Amino acid sequence: MKKVLAAAGVLAPAALLFAAATAATAPKEPLGLLPIIWPKDNPYSAEKASLGKTLYFDKRLSADGTVACSTCHDPKFAFTDGAPVSTGISGQKGGRSAPTVLNRAWSNSQFWDGRAPSLEAQALGPVQNPIEMGNSLDGMVKTLNGIAGYKPLFSKAFGDGEINADRVAKAIATFERTVVSGNSPYDRWKAGQATAMSQAAIRGYHVFQKAECDACHEGQNFTSNMYTNIGMGIDKPEADLGRYVVTKQDGDWGAFKTPTLRDIEHTAPYMHDGSLKTLEEVVDYYDKGGTPNKNLDPHVKKRNLSAAEKADLVAFMKALSGTGWRGIAAPTAFPQ
Numbered sequence: 001m002k003k004v005l006a007a008a009g010v011l012a013p014a015a016l017l018f019a020a021a022t023a024a025t026a027p028k029e030p031l032g033l034l035p036i037i038w039p040k041d042n043p044y045s046a047e048k049a050s051l052g053k054t055l056y057f058d059k060r061l062s063a064d065g066t067v068a069c070s071t072c073h074d075p076k077f078a079f080t081d082g083a084p085v086s087t088g089i090s091g092q093k094g095g096r097s098a099p100t101v102l103n104r105a106w107s108n109s110q111f112w113d114g115r116a117p118s119l120e121a122q123a124l125g126p127v128q129n130p131i132e133m134g135n136s137l138d139g140m141v142k143t144l145n146g147i148a149g150y151k152p153l154f155s156k157a158f159g160d161g162e163i164n165a166d167r168v169a170k171a172i173a174t175f176e177r178t179v180v181s182g183n184s185p186y187d188r189w190k191a192g193q194a195t196a197m198s199q200a201a202i203r204g205y206h207v208f209q210k211a212e213c214d215a216c217h218e219g220q221n222f223t224s225n226m227y228t229n230i231g232m233g234i235d236k237p238e239a240d241l242g243r244y245v246v247t248k249q250d251g252d253w254g255a256f257k258t259p260t261l262r263d264i265e266h267t268a269p270y271m272h273d274g275s276l277k278t279l280e281e282v283v284d285y286y287d288k289g290g291t292p293n294k295n296l297d298p299h300v301k302k303r304n305l306s307a308a309e310k311a312d313l314v315a316f317m318k319a320l321s322g323t324g325w326r327g328i329a330a331p332t333a334f335p336q
Contacts, residue, residue, distance in 0.1 A: 030182030030324040031191060034220055036105045038177070042120060042170045048157040052175030055168060057330040060147070061140050062133035064089050069126065069172065072098040075328045078266035079179060084274025092131040095240065097274035100267045102325055103260050105177035107225045112256045112272045114227060115246045119173035124165060137165040144168070149335025181262040184322035197319045204316025207309045211286070215299040222261035222320065229254040230300050231291030232271045240272065253295045263325075265318045279314045 026044040029035060038044045055061065059068040072086040073079045079101035081087075086094045096112055104110065110122035126132040127140050135143075144150050144163045151161035158167055186205070188196035197205070208214060216224050227243040234254045243252035256272045270276040276285060287310065290300040305313070 027178055029180060030187070030322060032184065032187030032220060032322070033103070033180060033182040033324075034106070036177055036180075039118070039120075042173060044174060044177070045157065047153075048171050048174045049178055050175075051153045051157045052171035052173065053328075054153065054331055054334065055172050056175055058334055060143055060334075061127055061135065061168075062089055063135040063139065067133050069123070070330060072126070072132070073101045075325065075330075078102060078181075078263045079325065080267045082268070084269050086132070088126075088129070088132040089134040094131055096272050097269065099257075099259055100263070101176050101179045102181045102267075103179075103221050103262050105180065106221050107223075109225070109257070113243045113246050114257055119176050120166075120169040123169040123172040123176070140168065141165055147335050153335060179328065180324040181260075181322040182324050184262070185319040186316070187322065189319075198315060200312050200315035201319040202316075203309075204312035204314065204319075207305065207313045208316055211303045211305065211313070212299050213286075213313075216258045216297075217261050223258045226258060227252055227255035228258050228297045228300075229293065229295040230256075230286070231293050231296050232256075232285075233273050233275065233291075234293045235291050242272065251295070254293060255295065261317055261320050263321045265321055279317055280310070283310045283313055 025046075026036060026038060036044075056069045059065050059071070061068060067089050072081045072088075074081055076082075081098045084097055086096075086098045088094060099112060104119060108118055110116040110119060111125070116122035116125055124137060127135050128137060141163055150163060154163050154167060155161040157171060185197045185201065189202070208217075216226070216228050218224050229242075231254070233239055239254065241254055242256040244250075244254065246252070259267075264270075265279060268277060268279075270279070270282050276282050283305070286300065287303045287305050289302040290296060
């Protein structure tokens with residue numbers, strides 16, 4: 001297990017000792033997923049996860065009280081928003097599609113370009129983004145301190161009623177680490193239930209390997225958690241250069257984080273720019289070899305799959321839809 005976690009870039013092996021200490025209290029992961037490694041400075045507690053869920057759905061964290069984390073990462077759309085790009089305060093449009101929150105517990109870096117080193121850091125990013133939630137951290141904390149009902153919730157989660165940005169981030173991240181997808185037909189099939197996946201999906205699994213999809217969509221979460229140039233949008237006049245904007249490294253030019261394929265059928269539209277509407281379009285894009293450019297990943301090349309192979313590949317991806325996140329819904333009431 002240490003080798004798998006290290007390869008995924010989740011946490012250093014020394015942190016595994018902490019995982020065992022929290023395993024008895026944290027929610028059990030669905031079939032097919034490794035245990036979550038809870039950060040040493042932000043261990044799991046039910047009270048913290050509950051507070052984080054409330055904050056996640058509370059629009060009052062935004063400057064004008066109209067946008068919450070859940071606005072762009074909605075359970076109804078498998079924790080995306082079902083749109084090519086997201087809409088923030090005052091109807092402003094972002095430049096990228098909202099990635100799903102599902103199974104982000106198994107990745108340190110967040111966002112399409114990996115600019116946030118943790119879920120805690122990610123949680124505060126949209127709050128301060130002028131076209132997302134349009135607030136400041138001080139403004140958010142002032143608002144929460146003005147809501148009397150939040151103080152006892154912070155006290156239960158952290159031992160006292162102090163409200164600050166660090167605690168908000170830790171609570172939201174704790175909730176987000178419980179948003180998981182596993183126990184899919186694929187997981188049950190791998191566990192020995194021969195009829196858990198359809199024959200088409202089983203054939204698609206072999207196409208998935210034949211076409212080297214697993215070069216990037218690997219492991220339990222079907223992602224390397226690395227950054228890849230597949231050419232999407234690179235031919236536009238003002239192309240989004242992805243990870244390169246963060247690192248300025250030539251190898252990151254036009255590269256974006258490989259998303260999980262868990263519940264992929266429910267997170268359309270696809271790609272960082274939301275430009276592909278269906279899984280069939282995604283398969284066609286890869287089958288043609290992506291969009292040629294100076295940094296195209298060598299695994300992205302023409303595959304010449306047959307129509308039947310393409311259909312089977314889509315069937316396999318749909319067999320990655322699981323449980324764990326289903327049933328999560330917004331609170332019926334918020335602190336006053």
